Amino acid sequence: MxxxxxxxxxxxxxxxxxxxxxxxxxxxxxxxxxxxxxxxxxxxxxxxxxxxxxxxxxxxxxxxxLGFSLEDMADILHIIQTLQSDNAAADTPGTRVKLDGYLEQALERRTKLQDYLARGDEIIATLEALSR
Known part of the structure; x- marks a missing residue:
């Protein structure tokens, strides 16, 4: 409602x-x-x-x-909130290092998911070819 x-x-x-x-x-x-x-x-x-x-x-x-843990999710949300706030003092080098680490992990996880998707597409194509 x-x-x-x-x-x-x-x-x-x-x-x-x-x-x-x-x-x-x-x-x-x-x-x-x-x-x-x-x-x-x-x-x-x-x-x-x-x-x-x-x-x-x-x-x-x-x-x-992207498969992040609940703890990582909370940390990522905190980083996003910190960097989107109007408080420039909250944007510390430590926050940026953590952000860079999560960004790297997210890129790696996305690549892995793209690989899984490509393999899925391959088996779907095989199954579709057999069903004709």
Missing amino acids: TTEQGPNMIMHIGELAEKSKMSLRTIRHYDEVGLLKPSGRSEGGFRLYTADDLDRLLLIRQIKA
């Missing part, structure tokens, strides 16, 4: 799950481990999420697709 539209919209967990194409269970788990805390709670205690929460969840989904 959306109570508002646009950047100020408020969603219950079901709508967040639908918009993100993620399960309620996963979203609840991300809340439990601190990756995605709801922006608020209804009078009945239901989790309430904003458009910013949806954006964060979609970012989590992108990071998860």
